Amino acid sequence: MSIIHVSSLKKSYGRKTVLEDINFEIAEGSIVGLLGPNGCGKTTLIKILTGLIKDHTGTVRINNEEPGPYTKSIVAYLPDKSYLPDWMKPGDAIGYFNDFYADFDREKAEKMVRDFGLDPSQRLKTMSKGQQEKLNLILVMCRRAKLYILDEPLGGLDPAARSFVLDLIMNNYAKDATVLISTHLIGDVERIFDRVLMINGGRLIVNSHVDEIREKGKSVEEVFKEVFSYAW
Amino acid sequence: MLGKLIKHELRHSARYTISIYTAVIVISAVMGLSLLSSATWLGVMSCFALYAAGFMAVIITLVSVIKNFYDTLFGRQGYLTLTLPVKCSNLLISKVIVSFIWIVASFMLMVLTFVMIFFYAKERSSGYFTIVSDAISLSGILEMLPSASTVIKLLLVAAVWAIITIFTYVSFVYFTVTLANTRALQSHPKILGGLIFLGIFSLNNTVGNLLTQYMPFTFNVGSDRVFFAFEQMGKAEEALLSYGVGGTLFSGLFAFGLLWLTGYILEYKVNLK
Numbered sequence: 001m002s003i004i005h006v007s008s009l010k011k012s013y014g015r016k017t018v019l020e021d022i023n024f025e026i027a028e029g030s031i032v033g034l035l036g037p038n039g040c041g042k043t044t045l046i047k048i049l050t051g052l053i054k055d056h057t058g059t060v061r062i063n064n065e066e067p068g069p070y071t072k073s074i075v076a077y078l079p080d081k082s083y084l085p086d087w088m089k090p091g092d093a094i095g096y097f098n099d100f101y102a103d104f105d106r107e108k109a110e111k112m113v114r115d116f117g118l119d120p121s122q123r124l125k126t127m128s129k130g131q132q133e134k135l136n137l138i139l140v141m142c143r144r145a146k147l148y149i150l151d152e153p154l155g156g157l158d159p160a161a162r163s164f165v166l167d168l169i170m171n172n173y174a175k176d177a178t179v180l181i182s183t184h185l186i187g188d189v190e191r192i193f194d195r196v197l198m199i200n201g202g203r204l205i206v207n208s209h210v211d212e213i214r215e216k217g218k219s220v221e222e223v224f225k226e227v228f229s230y231a232w
Numbered sequence: 233m234l235g236k237l238i239k240h241e242l243r244h245s246a247r248y249t250i251s252i253y254t255a256v257i258v259i260s261a262v263m264g265l266s267l268l269s270s271a272t273w274l275g276v277m278s279c280f281a282l283y284a285a286g287f288m289a290v291i292i293t294l295v296s297v298i299k300n301f302y303d304t305l306f307g308r309q310g311y312l313t314l315t316l317p318v319k320c321s322n323l324l325i326s327k328v329i330v331s332f333i334w335i336v337a338s339f340m341l342m343v344l345t346f347v348m349i350f351f352y353a354k355e356r357s358s359g360y361f362t363i364v365s366d367a368i369s370l371s372g373i374l375e376m377l378p379s380a381s382t383v384i385k386l387l388l389v390a391a392v393w394a395i396i397t398i399f400t401y402v403s404f405v406y407f408t409v410t411l412a413n414t415r416a417l418q419s420h421p422k423i424l425g426g427l428i429f430l431g432i433f434s435l436n437n438t439v440g441n442l443l444t445q446y447m448p449f450t451f452n453v454g455s456d457r458v459f460f461a462f463e464q465m466g467k468a469e470e471a472l473l474s475y476g477v478g479g480t481l482f483s484g485l486f487a488f489g490l491l492w493l494t495g496y497i498l499e500y501k502v503n504l505k
Contacts, residue, residue, distance in 0.1 A: 013415060013503075047504070050315050054500045073317035083311040085303070087247050099236045100316050 003028045003147050003178045004049065009058035011044055018044050019202045022058070026178060028146075031192055033220070034182040035206075036199040037228055042182045043080065045199065046151050049180075050077045063146060073102065076145035080152040080182075082132045086125035090118050090135055097139050109142040112172075130161065137165060141172040148179045154188060162188045190220035198227055233318045237326035244304060245330055248296035249289070249338070256285045256341060263352055275356060279349050286345030293338035297331045298405050306413040310504045320499045324406070324491065331402045332395075385458045389451055396484045403487035403494070404432055410494045415503040436486055440479035447478025 002025040009022035019041045026032050036042050047053040048060055051067030062071040084093050090113045098106045113120055116134055124132055137153065153169065154162045162185070170192060173179055183189055190196075190210070198206035206227060213223055263278035304313050305323075313323065411417060412425035448464050452471035461468035465476045 052311070052314055052504055069317045069319055072315050075315075077311075077315050079311040081308050081311065083308050085244065085309050096240060099240070100233070100318070 001028055002026060003063055004180070005059070005061040005064075006049075007059045009045075009048065009056060009060060011041075011048065011053065011056040017202055019048075019056070019199075022199075022204050024197060024204060024207050026180065026195070028178055029176055030194040031179045032181070033186075033189060033193040033196040034180055034199070035184065035186060035196055035220075035224055037184055040199045041202045042199055043151055046077075046149055046180075046182060050075060050149060074146040076101075076140045076143040076148045078136060078140045078148075078150040078153055080155060082124075082129075082136055084124055084132070084136065086123065088124050089121050091120040093124075093135060093139055094120075097143070101143055103144040104139075105142045105144065108172075109138055112138045112142065130157075133157075133165075137168055141168060144174045144177075146174075146177055148173055148177060150179070150181045152182055152184075154183055154185050159188070166192065186221040186224045193220065196220055196223075198224065200228060234322050234326055237316075237318060237322060238329055241300075241304075241326050241330040242333070245296060245300045245334060248300060249293055249334060252285060252289045252292045253341065256282065256289060256345060259285055260345075260348060263348070267352070267355060272356070275352065279352060282345050282349055286342040289338045289341045289345075290335075293334050294401070297335065297402060298409060300331075301327060301406055302409050302413075305498070306409065306502070306504065310502075314498075314502075314504070321495050324495050324498065327406070328399070328402055328491070332398055335398050335401070336394075379456065382456065382458055386453065389458065393480055396480055396487070400436065400483045400487040403491045404429060404436075407432065407490040407494045410497045410502065413503065414497060414501045418503060418505070432486075432490065436483055439486075440482050443478030443482050444476035444480075447476055449477045449481075451475045451477050 004024070004026040006025070007023050009019055010017065011019040022045065034042050034045070044053065048056055049062065049067065051072055054067070060067060063074060065071050088096070094106060094109045094113070097104045097109070110120070113135070116138065118127075118131060118135060118138075124135070127135070140148065140150070148169075150169065153165055157165060166189060169179065169181075181189060181193075193210050195209050196206060196213070197204060206223065208223075210220060213220055259278055259282045263275060263282055266275040266278055269275075303309055304327075314320075316323075408425050408429040411428055412421040417424045444465065446464060448462050448467075450461050450463060450465050450468060450471075451474070452459050452461055452468045453473040454470040455472060457470075459468075459470075460477070461471070465474045468474055
């Protein structure tokens with residue numbers, strides 16, 4: 001059964017088309033890489049999947065429902081920017097998530113905040129960017145969601161931090177859930193993907209199982225470089 | 233979910249107003265303590281400060297309604313708010329309720345500061361006996377007022393008018409901020425937002441004034457009763473005071489329509505940066 005179903009999706013900003021004729025399905029329980037260079041339409045697609053953009057054409061279904069309050073209750077979304085208000089402390093943020101998401105594991109979040117060296121009483125505005133990103137990721141990964149959508153979780157991180165973030169994701173997502181990770185840093189993450197979607201110029205140009213790519217004797221990164229060679 | 237939205241909305245919006253409310257409490261305390269001192273300058277200064285703080289509480293609250301709405305929906309926090317598993321209508325309702333609470337609280341605070349200044353000045357100039365004698369003479373004035381039931385009806389109508397006026401302000405702000413954050417307008421949201429606000433404010437005032445003046449539906453205060461009449465302002469018999477209701481009704485309906493439009497735009501047309 002597919003958790004994401006997208007067909008004939010098109011999205012334009014004025015005269016500029018940013019997504020065109022996008023069709024794909026993602027099966028439950030898989031880890032999917034959404035790959036492409038900056039500005040290719042990844043974030044727009046993610047905004048549509050999370051219900052932040054609705055003025056598009058085509059069909060989008062998450063667990064057989066159009067994006068809305070129900071799908072938001074089963075999707076754990078990590079945007080590519082810190083979205084918590086500056087005055088909040090980790091304890092406030094945990095309380096906030098606990099109030100709105102029935103699948104949020106409060107005890108796990110409190111433990112992870114302590115384990116990762118965050119001060120529960122420190123305001124976000126006094127935290128480093130790295131600490132804020134860590135907290136955002138903890139909040140998202142402490143949900144037992146059906147679908148995790150992570151927009152550039154590795155962007156701007158050094159290699160050690162990237163490894164830490166990947167471990168955090170892999171060790172904490174609900175095992176029957178689907179994970180969609182958008183990134184343009186392929187090398188670090190290709191080992192975890194079951195499937196990859198590559199977008200370029202608003203079109204889906206690769207939709208392939210990773211095993212199929214490897215059977216051809218290539219890595220995901222090599223395919224990525226072939227497809228987006230002009231961008232390098 | 234609505235209760236949780238209101239709870240978190242109250243917590244968030246309190247960040248903007250808490251400092252001015254604290255200032256009012258501190259200044260009131262200083263003013264009260266100055267009664268124990270012979271230094272009149274301290275009392276005069278605190279009176280001015282309290283007057284300014286009471287006034288500022290209203291201004292800051294009205295501005296914070298705009299800032300809070302923008303920050304929580306169209307700033308980066310919008311990614312959190314707009315992906316909560318709640319309907320957009322519930323988000324809007326919670327924000328309207330909380331804005332309403334803060335605006336009413338700020339006006340009550342302003343009135344309270346004026347009352348405190350009045351009694352402080354009385355105490356400074358003539359002592360408690362003047363206040364008591366004033367209260368006694370006030371009871372004489374009260375005897376001249378209409379019956380208690382009439383006063384209650386008058387207050388109820390005034391409360392409804394205040395509710396509609398606040399609701400109108402809030403809906404104008406929400407509509408303006410939301411429309412200014414659609415893709416077509418968000419290149420210059422402040423300038424265009426200002427123009428949109430001016431436009432709907434002018435439209436509301438022009439149509440509202442015409443309806444107040446000419447629509448044959450008025451609220452009237454007589455010598456011993458209040459009543460509605462299907463006549464133009466000033467035409468009803470027995471009316472000592474007459475007010476056209478058409479303008480207020482229009483404002484209420486206009487505000488409701490704008491709020492509905494705001495919900496629609498928020499659901500389908502908003503573009504988070």
